[in-house]
Amino acid sequence: MALSRALGPRPAAAPGRPRPAAVTRTGRTLAPYGFLAPFFVLFTAFGLYPLLYTAYVSLHRVELQTSQQMDWLGLQNYVRLFQDPYFWNALRNTFTIGVLSTVPQLLMALGLAHLLNYRLRGRTFFRVAMLMPYATSVAAATLVFAQLFGHDYGLINWLLHQAGLDPVDWQANTVASQIGVSTVVTWRWTGYNALIYLAGMQAIPMELYESAAIDGATRLQQFRHVTVPGLRPTIVFTVIVSTIGATQLFGEPLMYEGNSGGGVSHQYQTLGLYMYQQGWTFFHLGRAAAVAWVMFLLIVVLALLNAAVAARRNRTDR
Amino acid sequence: MALVDSRPAPPVVPSRPATRRARRRRSTLQGGPLAYGVLAAATVLSVLPFYWTLVAASRTNAELSSATPALTPGPNLFHNIAAALQQADIGTALWNSLIVSTTVTAGVVLSSTLAGFAFAKLRFRGRRLLLAVTVGTMMIPPQLGVIPLFMIIVRLGLQDRLPAVILPALVSAFGVFFMRQYLVQALPDELVEAGRVDGASYTRIFASIVLPVARPAMAVLGMLTFMATWNDFFWPIVALSSQNPTVQVALHSLGEGYVPDQSIIMAGTLVGTLPVLLVFVLLGRQIVGGIMQGAVKG
Numbered sequence: 001m002a003l004s005r006a007l008g009p010r011p012a013a014a015p016g017r018p019r020p021a022a023v024t025r026t027g028r029t030l031a032p033y034g035f036l037a038p039f040f041v042l043f044t045a046f047g048l049y050p051l052l053y054t055a056y057v058s059l060h061r062v063e064l065q066t067s068q069q070m071d072w073l074g075l076q077n078y079v080r081l082f083q084d085p086y087f088w089n090a091l092r093n094t095f096t097i098g099v100l101s102t103v104p105q106l107l108m109a110l111g112l113a114h115l116l117n118y119r120l121r122g123r124t125f126f127r128v129a130m131l132m133p134y135a136t137s138v139a140a141a142t143l144v145f146a147q148l149f150g151h152d153y154g155l156i157n158w159l160l161h162q163a164g165l166d167p168v169d170w171q172a173n174t175v176a177s178q179i180g181v182s183t184v185v186t187w188r189w190t191g192y193n194a195l196i197y198l199a200g201m202q203a204i205p206m207e208l209y210e211s212a213a214i215d216g217a218t219r220l221q222q223f224r225h226v227t228v229p230g231l232r233p234t235i236v237f238t239v240i241v242s243t244i245g246a247t248q249l250f251g252e253p254l255m256y257e258g259n260s261g262g263g264v265s266h267q268y269q270t271l272g273l274y275m276y277q278q279g280w281t282f283f284h285l286g287r288a289a290a291v292a293w294v295m296f297l298l299i300v301v302l303a304l305l306n307a308a309v310a311a312r313r314n315r316t317d318r
Numbered sequence: 319m320a321l322v323d324s325r326p327a328p329p330v331v332p333s334r335p336a337t338r339r340a341r342r343r344r345s346t347l348q349g350g351p352l353a354y355g356v357l358a359a360a361t362v363l364s365v366l367p368f369y370w371t372l373v374a375a376s377r378t379n380a381e382l383s384s385a386t387p388a389l390t391p392g393p394n395l396f397h398n399i400a401a402a403l404q405q406a407d408i409g410t411a412l413w414n415s416l417i418v419s420t421t422v423t424a425g426v427v428l429s430s431t432l433a434g435f436a437f438a439k440l441r442f443r444g445r446r447l448l449l450a451v452t453v454g455t456m457m458i459p460p461q462l463g464v465i466p467l468f469m470i471i472v473r474l475g476l477q478d479r480l481p482a483v484i485l486p487a488l489v490s491a492f493g494v495f496f497m498r499q500y501l502v503q504a505l506p507d508e509l510v511e512a513g514r515v516d517g518a519s520y521t522r523i524f525a526s527i528v529l530p531v532a533r534p535a536m537a538v539l540g541m542l543t544f545m546a547t548w549n550d551f552f553w554p555i556v557a558l559s560s561q562n563p564t565v566q567v568a569l570h571s572l573g574e575g576y577v578p579d580q581s582i583i584m585a586g587t588l589v590g591t592l593p594v595l596l597v598f599v600l601l602g603r604q605i606v607g608g609i610m611q612g613a614v615k616g
Contacts, residue, residue: 031520035436036448038429039489046486047455050463050470057465067469108360115357118349128602129361131609132368135598137549139569140591143583144367146573147374153383155370191364192609199610240457248459251551258573272461272552279465280556289465296462303457 057289064283077290090274098246101182113197130191138251149180174267184252200234236310374584398585411568419547425488426543434497482557500535538608548594565590
């Protein structure tokens with residue numbers, strides 16, 4: 001490997017002057033590749049290659065038990081996919097759960113970041129506390145929330161009861177169960193996004209606030225006209241990343257009741273979960289690959305859409 | 319490519335360490351009671367589910383299925399943990415997760431520092447292209463490659479064995495980019511040049527110049543990688559069975575209803591979360607700093 005060649009001969013103990021030629025030229029030329037080799041060998045084998053190969057798999061019949069055997073199908077996996085009402089159901093759910101989780105998550109994060117940016121006692125404590133959900137896994141968080149959202153003995157319905165309200169069926173009801181799933185996502189990621197926003201806010205020059213204050217802008221106006229525009233690149237970044245996260249949502253709906261159907265009537269089955277069900281519950285790896293590819297195209301479209309909106313807003317501002 | 323259940327941290331842009339002065343200058347707005355009130359409420363909401371896990375894990379199933387739920391911890395914590403360890407094989411799972419997380423962390427930190435150094439400071443043919451490929455794939459969800467990856471693992475006969483979750487995660491495109499961004503800033507060209515003039519090999523330069531400079535970023539990357547690997551869900555579920563689980567796989571089988579007792583499920587959840595929570599409580603400040611440092615600075 002190049003790395004060993006990069007070692008080159010050790011510089012001979014030439015008395016007096018240093019010898020730049022001690023390390024051979026070839027060693028110098030090849031050394032960079034040696035440094036890259038560990039990363040790129042594994043990256044190519046387990047990252048890039050599978051990424052590209054998915055498209056090829058999606059054009060074949062491949063079953064889980066006999067995954068070495070591939071029969072050419074052309075676009076048939078896709079045709080079947082588009083004829084399957086559960087696929088459209090999953091697509092719709094991915095969208096609604098995505099909106100239900102991403103929008104409140106980012107809005108709350110923005111507000112919290114603004115508050116964290118104040119001069120506060122115990123600032124570090126608040127930051128660490130708010131990031132704590134980030135330290136839990138999807139599985140753990142969802143198990144806990146599934147219990148909190150329990151119909152008969154869940155803490156949330158108990159609280160509703162104390163407040164004199166009727167219990168909500170957080171499992172079977174479509175909207176309620178989607179809110180339940182979204183809550184897990186929101187809980188885990190709000191603090192993380194708040195910190196990203198906070199970092200962005202700290203890069204906004206203080207002078208802008210000062211001159212806004214001199215012009216008589218209230219705090220709210222300062223937030224609207226100084227903070228939010230200054231944060232635009234950060235906001236675009238979090239929107240894109242959260243959108244990608246929402247498109248792939250898998251663990252939360254899987255663990256919410258513990259099956260790959262996404263609820264008795266698939267009321268919160270997402271595309272990610274649908275793909276897992278096709279591949280590892282129904283054993284159709286080829287069809288699952290087609291779902292993966294659709295998810296990818298969806299992400300590309302959403303990312304481009306985000307970028308276009310961001311570009312347009314930038315233009316109108318100027 | 320790390321198949322890790324975490325969102326990519328944002329592009330690291332020249333991380334000028336926030337100096338004390340700059341920080342003071344930043345926060346001239348004094349927080350009022352309202353700010354404290356809202357932040358306190360948000361803190362409670364962030365921490366409450368942890369508290370409730372502890373409550374539920376230390377009660378009996380009967381107590382949890384009563385009309386008035388228990389709101390304080392009970393006496394059954396250790397009994398429930400013992401039951402969880404036995405029923406879902408959480409003991410094996412903890413050990414497996416520890417092996418996987420430490421190996422992956424070491425691999426990611428090392429491979430990222432090596433490649434990050436090359437991208438940051440060395441000139442070679444194909445540099446731009448390779449970097450573009452690395453960064454470009456960061457935005458592509460790992461789930462897209464899961465099916466062929468699964469087929470590779472089956473072909474290698476690694477299904478249900480730990481290397482199946484270790485091997486694909488040993489390198490991370492994000493890690494490489496993170497280290498590159500850090501080293502571009504933190505490692506002066508003159509330092510590398512001086513080493514070169516003195517006739518040191520690149521390996522020597524790496525060991526005695528790059529590594530010491532990179533240490534803070536390696537620590538941050540290590541912490542984030544450990545947490546993400548410990549919490550990784552999708553790929554372990556696909557590659558491992560409940561016979562040889564990581565903690566997340568074991569929690570999944572708890573959730574599937576293999577164990578009907580809610581208090582035992584919560585005890586398992588607690589045990590599975592505790593190690594990473596411990597890391598977090600000890601290093602929380604640095605983790606917060608690391609995430610904020612990785613942010614886009616507008």
